[in-house]
Amino acid sequence: MMHIFSEANQLNEALAQFIVSAAKTAVAEKGRFTFALTGGSSPKKLYELLAKDPYRNELPWKNTYIFWGDERFVPQDDDRYNAKMAYETLLNHVPIPKEQIYPMPYSAVMPPEEIAHQYESLLKKHFGTAAPEFDFILLGMGDDGHTASLFPYTPVLQEKDSWVSEVYHTGQQMYRITLTAPLINKAKNIAFLLFGANKAQVLYDVLEGEYQPEHLPTQLIKPKKGSIHWFTDEAAASKLTQSRQEN
Numbered sequence: 001m002m003h004i005f006s007e008a009n010q011l012n013e014a015l016a017q018f019i020v021s022a023a024k025t026a027v028a029e030k031g032r033f034t035f036a037l038t039g040g041s042s043p044k045k046l047y048e049l050l051a052k053d054p055y056r057n058e059l060p061w062k063n064t065y066i067f068w069g070d071e072r073f074v075p076q077d078d079d080r081y082n083a084k085m086a087y088e089t090l091l092n093h094v095p096i097p098k099e100q101i102y103p104m105p106y107s108a109v110m111p112p113e114e115i116a117h118q119y120e121s122l123l124k125k126h127f128g129t130a131a132p133e134f135d136f137i138l139l140g141m142g143d144d145g146h147t148a149s150l151f152p153y154t155p156v157l158q159e160k161d162s163w164v165s166e167v168y169h170t171g172q173q174m175y176r177i178t179l180t181a182p183l184i185n186k187a188k189n190i191a192f193l194l195f196g197a198n199k200a201q202v203l204y205d206v207l208e209g210e211y212q213p214e215h216l217p218t219q220l221i222k223p224k225k226g227s228i229h230w231f232t233d234e235a236a237a238s239k240l241t242q243s244r245q246e247n
């Protein structure tokens, strides 16, 4: 479903309300809300908004468990570390028990494969060995069609069994850790957040172009039972056909 707004503020408010509603539903049904955050620049204002009332007050922090969809394999104090921004804008300002926050760790001595295995074990401990179903996964999308750290033409796109994987980004010469598409697709709610004219062509290609997930990994995101929501501004949605904008 598309949610298109003329202004970034309206978009962030609508997404914040949607998150609150999903969180309340999850807590009412199961007593907890499992929420995977995204990195990149797009969610910064949303996180700042969630850290303020009324959202801060309305979110069930004591029953909320925070995870990440992906992480850059850099030290925790590096500005590129996705969790750093989330702590600074949101998590340091809300009454969530610290032990309910699970950033993807970095280690200078352990290889990224090992960290990916550790994070998968952590998810198994948390969700049990059956298919983990996040209540909410927030995602962004890069200009190249990647989402989380599912980058074009990387082996992780073929992953069928693992829930978490390392991936090497040759351009950035950096390892990343990412949830895999099969795991993301088990989520109850998936919301993409994107802004700006620079995302217009790729959004059109992903939603209305040929299915070529090796080139546009975001096309792999097709929830099995859950729902997918696209929160965008008018600039990002500007190349979509009218009928798509209305769906």
Ligand SMILES: O=C1O[C@H](COP(=O)(O)O)[C@@H](O)[C@H](O)[C@H]1O
Residues within 6 Å of the ligand: 038, 039, 040, 041, 042, 043, 069, 070, 071, 072, 082, 139, 140, 141, 142, 143, 146, 147, 148, 149
């Ligand atoms: O590198 C990343 O980029 C994407 C998109 O980021 P944005 O700055 O264009 O919003 C993000 O979804 C991902 O989590 C992050 O690691």
